[in-house]
Amino acid sequence: MSKVKQIIVQVTGQPPLEAVPALHSNFVGISRAGGEVQFEFIFVDLNQIANMTQHNEAAAQSGTVFPVTGKTVAKIVMPAENFAQLEPHLEKIFSAIKSELKKEDENSNARASSNS
Numbered sequence: 001m002s003k004v005k006q007i008i009v010q011v012t013g014q015p016p017l018e019a020v021p022a023l024h025s026n027f028v029g030i031s032r033a034g035g036e037v038q039f040e041f042i043f044v045d046l047n048q049i050a051n052m053t054q055h056n057e058a059a060a061q062s063g064t065v066f067p068v069t070g071k072t073v074a075k076i077v078m079p080a081e082n083f084a085q086l087e088p089h090l091e092k093i094f095s096a097i098k099s100e101l102k103k104e105d106e107n108s109n110a111r112a113s114s115n116s
Helices: 046-055 057-061 080-084 087-115
Strands: 008-013 027-033 036-043 065-079
Touching (some): 008 027, 046 057
Parallel strands (some): 008 065
16 A cells, blocks of 8 residues: 655635636635634645645655645635634534545445455
């Protein structure tokens, strides 16, 4: 079985007025400043990350942080008290996702055992 590799990537979006609209985002940054919560949806070119890590494999293994700039698709800023109201809903979503992932993992383990 292949060794799992982990790299650290620091994603930065472009200022929203300079960003060219992308069709979708594949990264979301969430931050809090004072009484506001900000979501930043960013499109990151995965080929850029793959090329960067392929050419810098030793640096990737040492824990080097690779800065990547993506295209900001959207920014949403909302008051923290409004964001806090989402907690019960988000807990339900996370619980459902964890349950589904656990079932998928159990199914893949069962298939692996039957193939052995």
